């Protein structure tokens with residue numbers, strides 16, 4: 001981390017030097033213009049936003065009564081032979097929590113109370129007579145309590161019903177409980193099996209509908225970091241990413257999480273970061289590689305991540321493997337997720353300064369890297385080699401010395417080596433660093449495809465012999481090979497060019513370039529794995545333009561398609577939700593826009609635990625941005641950056657970092673050798689050669705790199 005700084009050092013800045021105040025036209029202190037982009041509800045009790053549709057054949061009176069909750073009730077009436085009265089409530093955006101319905105009363109028309117049925121959906125496309133997802137439908141056959149709808153037997157007196165998990169009578173009149181949804185369909189009907197308690201006829205008066213927000217309330221006062229730039233779409237998507245992750249940040253409760261044997265006493269009642277709001281609602285460690293960054297960069301709320309990392313570490317298997325999540329009682333066989341545990345643990349330390357955590361679980365990390373993966377390395381001459389049987393983030397049908405697993409191993413080894421340095425484990429740091437370069441070299445030697453200039457996926461095609469290499473190239477391994485520094489910038493440029501040309505879709509870059517592994521793969525996009533490719537683009541000289549272009553397609557698509565605002569688990573052919581109604585449309589792993597803007601466009605990254613040391617290396621070229629500003633919250637206080645391009649081509653940047661910290665500032669020179677640089681009113685040696693930072697150094701711009709201390713600094717680059 002420090003090596004490139006020493007080589008390119010050209011000037012030091014002293015803390016507290018007098019600023020050239022006249023040069024600062026955009027004051028970043030105390031600015032709240034970003035508040036208007038925040039998506040969080042302002043109160044934990046939400047009301048419907050609109051009535052999307054109502055059956056007005058006479059059976060539904062005053063549907064808009066539901067919107068204010070104070071006026072006349074909404075009345076649904078159905079007599080024998082009548083059509084089913086129904087209406088659809090729209091909460092205006094994806095939400096998560098427990099619905100309550102207040103009834104003014106009901107009238108029986110036969111023996112028993114009139115029944116209501118409810119179906120929930122995140123999208124209109126999958127809004128039908130059954131919910132797009134219910135926990136109950138995913139329980140083992142014998143323990144199901146509903147078949148995709150929530151039932152109510154509406155009693156005669158005024159009262160409020162709450163959508164708790166369970167049944168009103170034994171195994172009859174059951175409701176599923178918590179839902180993640182935008183739309184709710186309500187209709188007067190009853191299951192035959194709910195007789196006599198609920199009947200399909202009668203009249204029901206609804207006086208109010210509310211949602212008790214269940215997740216993190218990300219109101220403006222909770223933000224320790226924020227981002228704003230001259231492109232309002234990018235700004236809005238940053239806040240949309242935060243909202244998506246907020247929806248997934250919640251307390252782990254057995255009756256609200258993935259029903260597939262995920263309920264665990266060691267997480268019960270604790271804050272966690274779920275993978276999705278609707279489903280699976282289980283905290284997966286791979287997802288944290290992106291979602292936790294969003295959480296640190298917005299609200300600096302590490303508790304939800306730390307609880308998961310600790311719990312999974314406590315469940316490490318004897319051979320060093322770490323479970324990906326509590327699902328199946330901690331036995332779901334994923335091959336890559338223990339490496340994401342290592343990466344996410346390093347991120348926790350770097351972003352939040354929690355070195356105690358790293359001390360406590362250092363042996364867990366070492367055992368995973370050295371025993372679980374270490375044993376795997378020996379078989380095929382020094383590369384990780386997965387057999388079928390283990391899955392990964394997308395359960396891909398691939399085996400052999402796959403590029404992704406090896407590039408990720410390099411990434412994890414380097415993150416671990418940095419932690420080992422910090423904690424004084426010098427021998428481990430050396431071992432892991434040298435293993436990372438050996439794996440990198442072997443990966444290039446075995447899996448590089450010179451015909452296209454990118455890495456092969458690395459395994460055989462389906463039904464082909466072990467040891468053969470299928471003619472298919474994947475986003476995961478290619479992106480991570482760059483981000484991990486496994487390849488140099490020439491190789492990086494080549495593979496990123498191939499990938500941009502070959503996989504571009506209107507809704508992002510596909511995660512495979514063809515369908516040789518499985519039908520449809522070349523049309524599927526994961527914002528999750530795209531994040532690492534996008535970060536690789538920002539980190540490679542000349543590739544930032546292709547990052548902005550990809551971001552516009554990927555986030556532009558999701559933000560303009562139902563349910564809008566929240567980011568999806570996966571995108572399939574034609575830009576559809578990739579697993580139809582089952583797809584989670586609010587998945588924290590798809591919020592890479594947040595770290596991309598904060599870490600690359602503002603350019604702020606930790607280089608030591610808790611930002612005690614930092615770098616500020618903004619990517620200012622390649623897109624259409626004329627200014628960007630924002631901050632990241634740290635233990636020592638906020639680090640603020642504001643930069644802007646002047647109409648005459650000059651560039652200005654103001655930086656504010658806590659006094660007791662140090663870092664490096666990359667001054668963007670756009671490749672110009674004669675750029676006039678003025679720092680805190682003093683001219684910087686303009687004859688010094690502009691340094692070009694390699695891919696590992698987090699930014700692909702042309703920079704002069706300055707050592708700096710905390711305090712306020714202004715930087716001016718003239719033409």
Ligand SMILES: *[C@@H]1O[C@H](CO)[C@@H](O)[C@H](O)[C@H]1NC(C)=O
Pocket residue numbers: 054055056057083084085
């Ligand atoms: C009302 O419900 C009936 C029966 O389900 C259906 O045929 C009719 O199209 C609905 N009308 C509206 C306006 O939704």
Ligand SMILES: *[C@@H]1O[C@H](CO)[C@@H](O)[C@H](O)[C@H]1NC(C)=O
Pocket residue numbers: 108111112113156197
């Ligand atoms: C409606 O049916 C319920 C359930 O059978 C019963 O308890 C209630 O007394 C009935 N109400 C009237 C007004 O008959």
Ligand SMILES: *[C@@H]1O[C@H](CO)[C@@H](O)[C@H](O)[C@H]1NC(C)=O
Pocket residue numbers: 084128129189
């Ligand atoms: C949905 O329910 C309504 C009313 O019961 C019925 O008319 C319609 O056929 C149902 N649609 C589907 C797709 O089951």
Ligand SMILES: *[C@@H]1O[C@H](CO)[C@@H](O)[C@H](O)[C@H]1NC(C)=O
Pocket residue numbers: 144145146147193
């Ligand atoms: C769900 O539907 C199936 C098939 O119609 C039925 O056998 C089962 O009893 C239903 N289960 C519940 C909990 O309603």
Ligand SMILES: *[C@@H]1O[C@H](CO)[C@@H](O)[C@H](O)[C@H]1NC(C)=O
Pocket residue numbers: 098163164165176177178253255256
């Ligand atoms: C789940 O159980 C908790 C108590 O452990 C309760 O507070 C919560 O309301 C329940 N959630 C649902 C959806 O029933």
Ligand SMILES: *[C@@H]1O[C@H](CO)[C@@H](O)[C@H](O)[C@H]1NC(C)=O
Pocket residue numbers: 329
């Ligand atoms: C989960 O696994 C542990 C350890 O193998 C075992 O003790 C426990 O009974 C299991 N729990 C369930 C719910 O299967």
Ligand SMILES: *[C@@H]1O[C@H](CO)[C@@H](O)[C@H](O)[C@H]1NC(C)=O
Pocket residue numbers: 335375376379380385386387388389390
């Ligand atoms: C590597 O580990 C995976 C998962 O444990 C296993 O399936 C595979 O057989 C191992 N490969 C070798 C070559 O040991």
Ligand SMILES: *[C@@H]1O[C@H](CO)[C@@H](O)[C@H](O)[C@H]1NC(C)=O
Pocket residue numbers: 444488489490491
């Ligand atoms: C980059 O790496 C490739 C592959 O190992 C090598 O052929 C090339 O010489 C390297 N280029 C530079 C500039 O180091």
Ligand SMILES: *[C@@H]1O[C@H](CO)[C@@H](O)[C@H](O)[C@H]1NC(C)=O
Pocket residue numbers: 548549552623624
């Ligand atoms: C930048 O602006 C140009 C001209 O308006 C436009 O064609 C291009 O798509 C924009 N690029 C991005 C990444 O927004």
Ligand SMILES: CC(=O)N[C@H]1CO[C@H](CO)[C@@H](O)[C@@H]1O
Pocket residue numbers: 452471501502503513514
């Ligand atoms: C869209 C496109 O260019 N697809 C090609 C990408 O590269 C692979 C491998 O060379 C081809 O199979 C695809 O046709």
